[in-house]
Amino acid sequence: MSQIIKAGLVGVTGYTGMELARLMVHHSSMELVRATSRSEAGKKLADIYPFLNRLPLGDLVITQPDAADLAEECDVVFLAVPHKTAMEIAAELIEAGVKVVDLSADFRINDKAVYEAWYKVEHTRADLLKEAVYGLPELYLDRIMGARLIANPGCYPTSAILGLAPALKAGLVETSDIVIDAKSGASGAGRGAKVGNLFCEVADSFRAYGLPTHRHTPEIEQELSKLGGTDITVSFSTHLLPIDRGILSTIYTKLRAETSLDAVHAAYTEFYADKPLVRVLPKGQLPETRFVRGTVFCDIGLVVDPRTGRLIILSAIDNLCRGASGQALMNANLICGLDIDEGLPMAPMMP
Amino acid sequence: MSQIIKAGLVGVTGYTGMELARLMVHHSSMELVRATSRSEAGKKLADIYPFLNRLPLGDLVITQPDAADLAEECDVVFLAVPHKTAMEIAAELIEAGVKVVDLSADFRINDKAVYEAWYKVEHTRADLLKEAVYGLPELYLDRIMGARLIANPGCYPTSAILGLAPALKAGLVETSDIVIDAKSGASGAGRGAKVGNLFCEVADSFRAYGLPTHRHTPEIEQELSKLGGTDITVSFSTHLLPIDRGILSTIYTKLRAETSLDAVHAAYTEFYADKPLVRVLPKGQLPETRFVRGTVFCDIGLVVDPRTGRLIILSAIDNLCRGASGQALMNANLICGLDIDEGLPMAPMMP
Amino acid sequence: MSQIIKAGLVGVTGYTGMELARLMVHHSSMELVRATSRSEAGKKLADIYPFLNRLPLGDLVITQPDAADLAEECDVVFLAVPHKTAMEIAAELIEAGVKVVDLSADFRINDKAVYEAWYKVEHTRADLLKEAVYGLPELYLDRIMGARLIANPGCYPTSAILGLAPALKAGLVETSDIVIDAKSGASGAGRGAKVGNLFCEVADSFRAYGLPTHRHTPEIEQELSKLGGTDITVSFSTHLLPIDRGILSTIYTKLRAETSLDAVHAAYTEFYADKPLVRVLPKGQLPETRFVRGTVFCDIGLVVDPRTGRLIILSAIDNLCRGASGQALMNANLICGLDIDEGLPMAPMMP
Amino acid sequence: MSQIIKAGLVGVTGYTGMELARLMVHHSSMELVRATSRSEAGKKLADIYPFLNRLPLGDLVITQPDAADLAEECDVVFLAVPHKTAMEIAAELIEAGVKVVDLSADFRINDKAVYEAWYKVEHTRADLLKEAVYGLPELYLDRIMGARLIANPGCYPTSAILGLAPALKAGLVETSDIVIDAKSGASGAGRGAKVGNLFCEVADSFRAYGLPTHRHTPEIEQELSKLGGTDITVSFSTHLLPIDRGILSTIYTKLRAETSLDAVHAAYTEFYADKPLVRVLPKGQLPETRFVRGTVFCDIGLVVDPRTGRLIILSAIDNLCRGASGQALMNANLICGLDIDEGLPMAPMMP
Structure with a gap:
């Protein structure tokens, strides 16, 4: 492993953000260097997630989401924000040269009209729909490995x-x-x-x-x-x-x-x-x-x-791991040239 | 209601027996006078079910199942025993003039061959299959009211x-x-x-x-x-x-x-x-x-x-109330001439 | 019991209100004739509590809390509102001649200063503290039976x-x-x-x-x-x-x-x-x-x-039954001259 | 990492055995090479634990417990069997030169008489009580590092x-x-x-x-x-x-x-x-x-x-991890010269 990949997480306070933080603790080739939240900026991760106490990730200070800053600091950014919120940030980040794994629904539906009919909002970045790759590695492995924008599948x-x-x-x-x-x-x-x-x-x-x-x-x-x-x-x-x-x-x-x-x-x-x-x-x-x-x-x-x-x-x-953050990490691993399962726990907790 | 109906319960130690005991506590026209169990005979109900402490039913002494005794003491008997075990007891009780509500599967299937194919045991009292009434009151109200033997539906x-x-x-x-x-x-x-x-x-x-x-x-x-x-x-x-x-x-x-x-x-x-x-x-x-x-x-x-x-x-x-003991009590009420919902709680526990 | 006692419930949307509604369904000597809520007034009880569908109580229309109306229609009123909110309504109702069972903490503490130190609010109706009876029947049965205002104990x-x-x-x-x-x-x-x-x-x-x-x-x-x-x-x-x-x-x-x-x-x-x-x-x-x-x-x-x-x-x-609404009903029964356990289920749901 | 440490597990079918299997999946310096069970010998681990399907550990064939075989194949052996059963196996293994981490209570109590009074069985290997080290690393780190027999603490x-x-x-x-x-x-x-x-x-x-x-x-x-x-x-x-x-x-x-x-x-x-x-x-x-x-x-x-x-x-x-198998692995790491936390997950699953 030559160089550590730097990752950012936009939207750290929901369960998908929490799950991504859990997984990143054990990743040896990728490091979480940015975690953003509008409501919790300024706190350390361990302040809002006591389970990260005494772990390196627990000291990461939450920041306001800022595309320029994320682009400056990160190789890849995870978007764990609601649909509609994600589409503009995704576009900004891609334009700034960062790879994006979007956990929202914004780039999953190929057809703008279908998206708008089911999600009841306008899609303002439909120009990216063609480029976005549906991040189900069992179906689209090759395309994922060369992608800039991953539409991470729903659970x-x-x-x-x-x-x-x-x-x-x-x-x-x-x-x-x-x-x-x-x-x-x-x-x-x-x-x-x-x-x-x-x-x-x-x-x-x-x-x-x-x-x-x-x-x-x-x-x-x-x-x-x-x-x-x-x-x-x-x-x-x-x-x-x-x-x-x-x-x-x-x-x-x-x-x-x-x-x-x-x-x-x-x-x-x-x-x-x-x-x-x-x-x-x-x-x-x-x-x-x-x-x-x-x-x-x-x-x-x-x-x-x-x-x-x-x-x-x-x-x-x-649903949180394969259905959201774990699959997002599989995709991030792939677009960054790592093995698909790096940092991912293989043994479930039983019972 | 002039006279209290006397009920017996064969097989008190399972969840359906336990549920029937719970329901009988609040029944003002029917009284549980016999509860049987091969393994627990001699104990009081409250000994095995502490939730019946200080309630009248808690002092009922569990007896060995005995068709003659049940016939002597009861107007109606509930069978809460496994399939195959129920069929012979049911027959004995009916012949002794007691009404029976059988919670097992033994009399639910009209066709002996179908029963035997699915339950992998011989049906030794197929002579009663024709008489037994499937105890779903919304479909068979009239037949239930005149029945001697109720095949209480599965959950x-x-x-x-x-x-x-x-x-x-x-x-x-x-x-x-x-x-x-x-x-x-x-x-x-x-x-x-x-x-x-x-x-x-x-x-x-x-x-x-x-x-x-x-x-x-x-x-x-x-x-x-x-x-x-x-x-x-x-x-x-x-x-x-x-x-x-x-x-x-x-x-x-x-x-x-x-x-x-x-x-x-x-x-x-x-x-x-x-x-x-x-x-x-x-x-x-x-x-x-x-x-x-x-x-x-x-x-x-x-x-x-x-x-x-x-x-x-x-x-x-x-599944335990409408799907088993509660429906059994609906059927027992009906064959004994009571209102269908006597003794049955109408308000669920929330939360 | 010749005449049905009329009861009111102020604050129907919390768990204690919900529990009281559940218990009232089976009470044959007391009827819930008023249920109030600032946010849900105008709806029927069954609209917010589908478990009351097809039950008589389900058709009761929720009203805005109004002391005059409650005093006009009810013999006894249960207050299932937060502390501080209860004290003034309680006073108004008592002055209007209605018996009150207050499920909040407002009248439980005999000493105004102690109440204010722990609850961090001013007690504006401390004049009633002396009259209020702590509603634990095992300790204060006689006083409860003659009370106008019951401070229903905490869970x-x-x-x-x-x-x-x-x-x-x-x-x-x-x-x-x-x-x-x-x-x-x-x-x-x-x-x-x-x-x-x-x-x-x-x-x-x-x-x-x-x-x-x-x-x-x-x-x-x-x-x-x-x-x-x-x-x-x-x-x-x-x-x-x-x-x-x-x-x-x-x-x-x-x-x-x-x-x-x-x-x-x-x-x-x-x-x-x-x-x-x-x-x-x-x-x-x-x-x-x-x-x-x-x-x-x-x-x-x-x-x-x-x-x-x-x-x-x-x-x-x-905690919801003995620790709140069930005990409130015990108290209401007592102050209305009924048996302490009227309307109260004796058999717990098992399992 | 020069050489992989070989570990054995006696008693794989309980929750502590299951938990140890889970932890070993992610250990890169220690490998589980033996897992024993009297009742399940002959099956693969994945046959009894489907969560190990497709993982290397899932193919491990369960064997009958045999001290000679364990001594031959393992550097360290975990005993996840009931108290009393453990004491003789532990002694045999130690005599055969294997390090032992005993998860039972058999070597926790220093005083034979106290053990026998509380556990109601005779202690037949009290000669080892003095040598056994109570495996709480925060208290006994140095002694643990040089021990042959660890009495793994209760939960x-x-x-x-x-x-x-x-x-x-x-x-x-x-x-x-x-x-x-x-x-x-x-x-x-x-x-x-x-x-x-x-x-x-x-x-x-x-x-x-x-x-x-x-x-x-x-x-x-x-x-x-x-x-x-x-x-x-x-x-x-x-x-x-x-x-x-x-x-x-x-x-x-x-x-x-x-x-x-x-x-x-x-x-x-x-x-x-x-x-x-x-x-x-x-x-x-x-x-x-x-x-x-x-x-x-x-x-x-x-x-x-x-x-x-x-x-x-x-x-x-x-209780299963720090209170049993995780602490056992901490102890095994220490007596084998590894870091105390090797192979141990640091991030809890949330939620």
Whole structure:
């Protein structure tokens, strides 16, 4: 390792910022040199995150976001701010020569009109949509490695797309009848102070939300359509789990022809053969969110039901790690020429 | 109510027995006079359930199960024992003139061969299958009121069938493309000492299990087929939630024709108009398991998705109350001539 | 009961208001006829609390708080508003002839100066302090029955005082060396939208807070001093449990003389002999918060440690029920001439 | 790094074995080459721990425990088996020239009679008690570095002793009046299949257990007595938290003389100045179990209460990591000449 890569983080106070800080503690080739927040500037990281006490990162002083300063000090910048806020900062930073990994939705949707229809805001930097690379390394490894601007995928889309990719690519399933029933831990709802996210409103309960118009829908459909080679519309439902982290998507598809579990499993194993961060589980095993907790693994379990002719795909990720900051770090590693998994913990915390 | 009805409970040590004990504390027309357990006979109820300390029920001495004694002392007996164990006791009790509410699966499946195929045991009292009434009061009120033997529905089937009944009865949806994605709290797994049910294996995680051959499948298909007037096969998946109680089923159906949410909602409201224990939520509201916690309510939310032509039905119950002991008590009330909701709490504990 | 008592609730949107609504659903001698909220006036209760759908109480229209209207319509009014807000409304209502149960801290502290020192606000209705009765029925039953104004005890004080009362009254323990280590569920923190109360900040963690100056300290010391007949100062520490409801206080005392567990247990049993809502557990049993969940029971376990000469008292209540709204209803029952436990559930939800 | 140290693990199926496996995944100077289990021999680690799928450690084949084989293949062996089982294996391994870190209680108590009184079994290898080093590096660093046999401390004792050491060493507090009120996550109860540890018996509840004779008492008193220079007896109480991991001990002491928080804080800061794995929090901050989750940090918060003359010490650790396997690895690192924190994660998972 010749030189340490310098990284910046815009928006340190949410759960994705917090998670990126956690991961950077153990990265030996990349150092966090800037962390910004409008509300907390001037404090040290350990002041707002006591878990960083006595760690080197804990002494980093939070600054106001400033594109010029970030461009001056950083090789790569992570944007962990809400959609719409990210688009202008991203553009400024790229123009100043910094590589950007944007964790917001602003550059994920290729089509400006689709973005504006689902997100209800104007996209003022649509000129960059073509250049932005969708940061799912299992699908776009080569493009990511040469990119200036990464659109880091959403948490639900990561789980759904990785779960369906092999089946669609191999033409195993009908493209017209896909149901994605997804369940997420509460960190996916963000760190905003809302009554609905209080402990007493989430614990010991379970509910669906946002049906049938969750904003991750167009992102999922865009990528599935590319994989399937045709326009794909899906039923996508989201639920709130009383856990901190984790997404499990149960995906229902119709097999095009009678297909054995062996054959499906072989197709999945082959598709992910050289992609070690997706684990196709042995036949008969189903994923559990705890088995990927704190890691960038996507665990996939496969079920063939001959009674109904369905292939049911179970796909589990950690929504904060693989679904946000961990994948952002995978992408940053790649665009900076490092190994994809540098600095990333491989062993989940059990229990 | 002139005279107190005397009830017996066979199998008091599991969660369904415990839940029935809880409910009987507040029943003013029915009294638990017998509670049996092979392992705990001789103890008082409060010895094994400290929450019954200082309550009248706490002093009830647990006895060995004995059909003659139960027949002598009880008007109605609840069977909270595993399938296969229940069938012979049920037969003995009925022959001795006692009314029986069987919480096991033994009399739910009309077809002996189907029962034996899914439960992998011989049914030795198939002679009673015809007489047994499936105890879902919203569908079989009249038959229940005159029954000697109630086959109390399973927890998942209660949620699925109540959720789909109006749509199938009204012919709103395709019968060939139904997906039931169900999630249950951990009490549904019973009180057996298994590593997989330990706190540290369930908390802070989420997983699917039993796919695609959960034993509640034939029970669901039997009742849906009657409602739809044709043989119905469903994709039915079960998941384990890190909560004590509650089932939420997310049910995906294809609308036969373009139908508005207004029209679907009207059909549901009409179907359940005189059935106050099912609550069709106002349009736009979705159920949460906590809103039915500890009660016999089934809450139903409806979503129409014009993009995919699907009607998505959300159905929530408390798996121990509406899904087991509470519904058993509804049935016992009915066969004993009481109001359906006597002794049943109507207000869930919040939070 | 010839005539239904009419009750009002000022402040319906917090957890204590919500809990009182839950309890009123099952009260057959008292009816909630007014529920007020500045922010939600005009809505029906079921609009903000979907768990009240299809229940009579769900149709009650929330009104703006108005003392004249409340006085006109109600026999008794519950105040579930923050301290300082309660004092003036309480005074107005009493002057208008309504009985008041105040769930805030405003009338709990007998000494105006002590109140002002701990609560950092001026007490503008100190004229009522003398009349207000501290609503702990096990200590003040007779005075409560004749009261116009009840100062409903705090949650922690209820647990601590009931736990210590027999030992102090019987002179079993030193008054100079009492440690109360208390742990509470998250509903005790209220329903305000604060980051610190989010699911992801509370779940899967445990912490102390407010040491050593929790505002319940003077309330505890005031009542213990009366019981002990001398000024008592305690070490009182509070912790946040990742559960919805429940307080467990572990109370450490020094025995004045060598005393057997038998003797201590006898003193406790005698003290609470005719007070059925406190359950002194059999020797060797320790309380669990779930055994009192949703009820007004206070469960007490006793441990004598000859090695250290200490009596350790474990005292468990449900902070929302016995610690707030349930006890308020006990008090309202008493001042209205009803049985103390009318409308109150006796069987906790298990699990 | 010249040569990789070879490690063995006896008893891989419990939570401490599982945790050690997790930590070894990221250790670059030590490799797990043996993992034994009587019940699971022949399987690969990933067969029983799916979270190790696709990781090198996942392919390790579990063997039957065999001292000769372990001695042949390993430089250091961890014993994660129950007390009594460990003592003979430990002796055999040491005699065969292997270094041993024993996670059981067998060599923690210096006095054979005390061990036998509290653990109710005979100690058959008391000859090794003198040689065994109590593996708390903050107290015994030098002795640990030269040891053959480490008695790895218990979880509660680690938290209590680290919390009290500076105060006792500096003579700040009375030695005759110490109360340790400790709360632990459920993994501390082990992975045995017991009804009391089921999710539905632990979640949403809180209870004390084992009062007043928890087996960690003599271990705590032994070490505190050494620190205080006099025989110390403590009140030590344990409680079960509905969380996976974490211990918080709230420790009540009497200050010998009036002492400011500044002075106490200075004493603690000085004591732990060169011991970076104990974090004395800034004045006013209190520890939370989540801030040490998955790490070997012990976080200490200090409260001085002038009203009662007490110093209250809050001490938080992760019971599985600092309280068991993480500390075992610290000790193994030290006896093998590595840095104390090699392979140990420093950043807790948040949330």
